[in-house]
Amino acid sequence: MFPNVGTEVRDPETGEIRRVVDFDALREQLGDVAEGMRERYQFTWPGKRAAKEEARRSIAKTLRPVKERSKNWDETHNLYIEGDNLDALKILRETYAGKIKMIYIDPPYNTGHDFVYHDDFSVNKDDFASKDGEHGEFGEQLVANLEANGRFHSDWCSMIYPRLRVAYDLLADDGAIFISIDDNENRNLRNICDEIFGAQNFVDTIIWQKRYSPQNAVQWFSESHDFILVYAKNKEAWRPNLLERSAEMNARYTNRDNDPRGPWKAGDSYAQAGHGTKSQFYVLTAPNGKQHHLPSGMCWRYTQDAMGRLIADNRVWFGEDGNNVPAIKRFLSEVKQGVACQTIWPYEEVGHSQEGKKELKALFPEGVPFDTPKPTRLMRRILDVASDPDSVVLDFFSGSASLADAVMQKNATDDGHRKYILVQIPSGVELTGSVQTTFGDLCEIGEERIRRAGEKIKAEVEGANGQLELGAEPKRVPDIGFRVLRVDSSNYEDVRRTPEEMTQGSLDDLIDVAKSDRESLDKLFECFPTFQLPYDSSIEVLDAPAFAGHTVYSVNGGQLVACFDAEIPESVLHGMAALNPKPSYAVAAESGLKSSKTVTNFAEIFKQTANAQQGSTQIRII
Structure with missing residues (x-):
C-alpha cells in the first residue's frame, strides 16, 4: 500500500544493513505531519559518514x-x-x-x-x-x-x-x-x-544501445x-x-557548377517571418531578371544588400537554368571539420x-x-x-x-x-x-x-x-x-612506538626496518610519490667505475639517484654526487650507511658538490 515508506538502516548492535519502515514517512503518507520533522534537500544512506x-x-x-x-x-x-x-x-x-x-x-x-x-x-x-x-x-x-x-x-x-x-x-x-x-x-x-x-x-x-535484438524471455x-x-x-x-565527419556526410556535398571553392550543399534562403527585420522583406531579382517573391509567413535569410553580395560572389544557386528558387551554397571547406x-x-x-x-x-x-x-x-x-x-x-x-x-x-x-x-x-x-x-x-x-x-x-x-607507396612515411x-604494479604493504616495518614501548635495547632493532622479502626495486618505487615521480619513469642501473659491485639507480636521466645496498661506501656517494647533470634527488638506505659519520658525510658530499656545480640536491635517507 505504501511502497515509499521502506528504507534501510544499520543495526547499532550487529552493524548489518536491514530494511525497516520509516514511520515518519508513513505518518506523512497518512496525513499526519511527523513531529519535529524539518524539511531539507539531502541524499544520504546508512554508512555515508564512514564512506566519507x-x-x-x-x-x-x-x-x-x-x-x-x-x-x-x-x-x-x-x-x-x-x-x-x-x-x-x-x-x-x-x-x-x-x-x-x-x-x-x-x-x-x-x-x-x-x-x-x-x-x-x-x-x-x-x-x-x-x-x-x-x-x-x-x-x-x-x-x-x-x-x-x-x-x-x-x-x-x-x-x-x-x-x-x-x-x-x-x-x-x-x-x-x-x-x-x-x-x-x-x-x-x-x-x-x-x-x-x-x-x-x-x-x-x-x-548506449548494447543489444541489437530483443530478448523475449523477459x-x-x-x-x-x-x-x-x-x-x-x-x-x-x-x-x-x-x-x-563520415563519408556519408561529405557525400551530400557536390559541385554542380564546378565552383573552384569545391563541393557545396544547397541551404535554405528563407527564414521565419517572425524572426526577421523590415530589411529582410523584399522581392529578389535573379541574375537572369526573374523576380522571386516570398512565401507567406517567411522572410529572406539575409538583407537585400547582403544577398546581393552573396549573388555577386556566386554563393547563391538558382538551378541549372537560373530559374529555380534561390538556395545558399554551403561549402564543405567552410563547415566545421567534425560533428x-x-x-x-x-x-x-x-x-x-x-x-x-x-x-x-x-x-x-x-x-x-x-x-x-x-x-x-x-x-x-x-x-x-x-x-x-x-x-x-x-x-x-x-x-x-x-x-x-x-x-x-x-x-x-x-x-x-x-x-x-x-x-x-x-x-x-x-x-x-x-x-x-x-x-x-x-x-x-x-x-x-x-x-x-x-x-x-x-x-x-x-x-x-609493407604496402606503403614509394616515399610515404611509415x-x-x-x-x-x-x-x-601490485598494491602491497609498505616495504618498511611500522616503527611507530609509544614511549612506554621503547627501550634502549629496542633502538638497535630500528636501524634496518626494511622487510626481508623486499627488493631494492620495490624500495625505489616507494620513493616515487615522495618526489612526485610518475610510475612510468625511465629507470637505469648506472654502470661506472665508482659503482662497481653496487646497484645505483638513475630515474628519468638522473633526476633521482638511489642506492639501497646493505653496504654503501663513500666512493659510491661521491660517484652519485658527481653525476652530470646534477641529480635533483638522492636517496640512500640508512642501513647501508654503517655509522653516523657516513650519514653526515652523505649530506656533506652533496653540499660540497653543489657549491662546485650549479644547483642543489635534495637528500633523503630511508
Missing part, C-alpha cells in the same frame, strides 16, 4: 613492481595495477593528482549477482575465515550484494562513494569522467556524482541500453572533441555486447573469459570525445581491459602517445573451462588480453607499412607494453 571518512583515510601501502608479468618494461608508459582500486587510487593521488585527462569506469551494477568491494580489512583471522564471500590474495572481501544477505543500495553507495571522491582529485581541470551504469543504481550514482563533482558539472547522460521490457554518465571536473574548462557528439550511441556506430565477446573470442580461441566485455569501438568513441593525443587515461574497474586495447588502436590510428592506467582486483570473476586452467585470476586475463591485442595491432601496422608502432 574512508575517502580521507591515509594508507601505509605502496605499489610493488612485477617485472615478470610486464611487457616492454623499460620502454612502456602504460600501467596495469593489481589490487583493490581504492588503495590504488589513494597511492596514485600522491603523484597523479590533477593529471588524468579522462576516466572511464564500468563498476558493478548491483544486480544481485556481481561483486561489491568491502573496505574493512581490519578483521582478525577467525572473522576472516567466517565471513561469506570470496577474498583476494590481499585479504579484500568480495561478496555478492544480494537482497537475501541484507545488502542493498547502501552497501553499493558506500563502495562507490570513496572511489569517486579520490577519482575527483585525480582528474585534470579540463578532464571528464564517463561511468557506465544501468537502472539499478543510476539514480543513486547521479546523486553521488552531483555531490562529488557538483551538479553544475554534469554534462549529459549517454544512451517479464516486462527487453532492455536494450545502458547509461553512461558524463561529469566534467570543471564544465567551463572541458569541451568534448568533435567527431570525424558534435550526440547522446544516443547506436550499436552500428560503437558496437554492442556481442561484438565485445567476438573481439575476445578472436583473442582467446580457448574460450571467452567474460560475459559482457565492452566493445573497443565504444571505448574508442569515448577516447575520440574526451582524449588528446598525449592524454593519460584511467580505468579503475578495468575488467576485460577493453580500454587498453582501444588506446593502442587509437594511437595506431592517429600516431598518438596516449597512456593508460588500469586497476583491477585479482579476484571477482568465475573462470570456467580451459580458461580456468590457463589463467589464475582476473588480472592475468586482463594482462594477457593486452599482450595479444598489442601484438595484433603491431602486426597490422607493420603489414600496412606508421609508428604504438606503445603495446605495460608495467605491472
Whole structure:
C-alpha cells in the first residue's frame, strides 16, 4: 500500500544493513505531519559518514613492481595495477593528482549477482575465515550484494562513494569522467556524482544501445541500453572533441557548377517571418531578371544588400537554368571539420555486447573469459570525445581491459602517445573451462588480453607499412607494453612506538626496518610519490667505475639517484654526487650507511658538490 515508506538502516548492535519502515514517512503518507520533522534537500544512506571518512583515510601501502608479468618494461608508459582500486587510487593521488585527462569506469551494477568491494580489512583471522564471500590474495572481501544477505543500495553507495571522491582529485581541470551504469543504481550514482563533482558539472547522460535484438524471455521490457554518465571536473574548462565527419556526410556535398571553392550543399534562403527585420522583406531579382517573391509567413535569410553580395560572389544557386528558387551554397571547406557528439550511441556506430565477446573470442580461441566485455569501438568513441593525443587515461574497474586495447588502436590510428592506467582486483570473476586452467585470476586475463591485442595491432601496422607507396612515411608502432604494479604493504616495518614501548635495547632493532622479502626495486618505487615521480619513469642501473659491485639507480636521466645496498661506501656517494647533470634527488638506505659519520658525510658530499656545480640536491635517507 505504501511502497515509499521502506528504507534501510544499520543495526547499532550487529552493524548489518536491514530494511525497516520509516514511520515518519508513513505518518506523512497518512496525513499526519511527523513531529519535529524539518524539511531539507539531502541524499544520504546508512554508512555515508564512514564512506566519507574512508575517502580521507591515509594508507601505509605502496605499489610493488612485477617485472615478470610486464611487457616492454623499460620502454612502456602504460600501467596495469593489481589490487583493490581504492588503495590504488589513494597511492596514485600522491603523484597523479590533477593529471588524468579522462576516466572511464564500468563498476558493478548491483544486480544481485556481481561483486561489491568491502573496505574493512581490519578483521582478525577467525572473522576472516567466517565471513561469506570470496577474498583476494590481499585479504579484500568480495561478496555478492544480494537482497537475501541484507545488502542493498547502501552497501553499493558506500563502495562507490570513496572511489569517486579520490577519482575527483585525480582528474585534470579540463578532464571528464564517463561511468557506465544501468537502472539499478543510476539514480543513486547521479546523486553521488552531483555531490562529488557538483551538479553544475554534469554534462549529459549517454544512451548506449548494447543489444541489437530483443530478448523475449523477459517479464516486462527487453532492455536494450545502458547509461553512461558524463561529469566534467570543471564544465567551463572541458569541451568534448568533435567527431570525424563520415563519408556519408561529405557525400551530400557536390559541385554542380564546378565552383573552384569545391563541393557545396544547397541551404535554405528563407527564414521565419517572425524572426526577421523590415530589411529582410523584399522581392529578389535573379541574375537572369526573374523576380522571386516570398512565401507567406517567411522572410529572406539575409538583407537585400547582403544577398546581393552573396549573388555577386556566386554563393547563391538558382538551378541549372537560373530559374529555380534561390538556395545558399554551403561549402564543405567552410563547415566545421567534425560533428558534435550526440547522446544516443547506436550499436552500428560503437558496437554492442556481442561484438565485445567476438573481439575476445578472436583473442582467446580457448574460450571467452567474460560475459559482457565492452566493445573497443565504444571505448574508442569515448577516447575520440574526451582524449588528446598525449592524454593519460584511467580505468579503475578495468575488467576485460577493453580500454587498453582501444588506446593502442587509437594511437595506431592517429600516431598518438596516449597512456593508460588500469586497476583491477585479482579476484571477482568465475573462470570456467580451459580458461580456468590457463589463467589464475582476473588480472592475468586482463594482462594477457593486452599482450595479444598489442601484438595484433603491431602486426597490422607493420603489414600496412609493407604496402606503403614509394616515399610515404611509415606508421609508428604504438606503445603495446605495460608495467605491472601490485598494491602491497609498505616495504618498511611500522616503527611507530609509544614511549612506554621503547627501550634502549629496542633502538638497535630500528636501524634496518626494511622487510626481508623486499627488493631494492620495490624500495625505489616507494620513493616515487615522495618526489612526485610518475610510475612510468625511465629507470637505469648506472654502470661506472665508482659503482662497481653496487646497484645505483638513475630515474628519468638522473633526476633521482638511489642506492639501497646493505653496504654503501663513500666512493659510491661521491660517484652519485658527481653525476652530470646534477641529480635533483638522492636517496640512500640508512642501513647501508654503517655509522653516523657516513650519514653526515652523505649530506656533506652533496653540499660540497653543489657549491662546485650549479644547483642543489635534495637528500633523503630511508
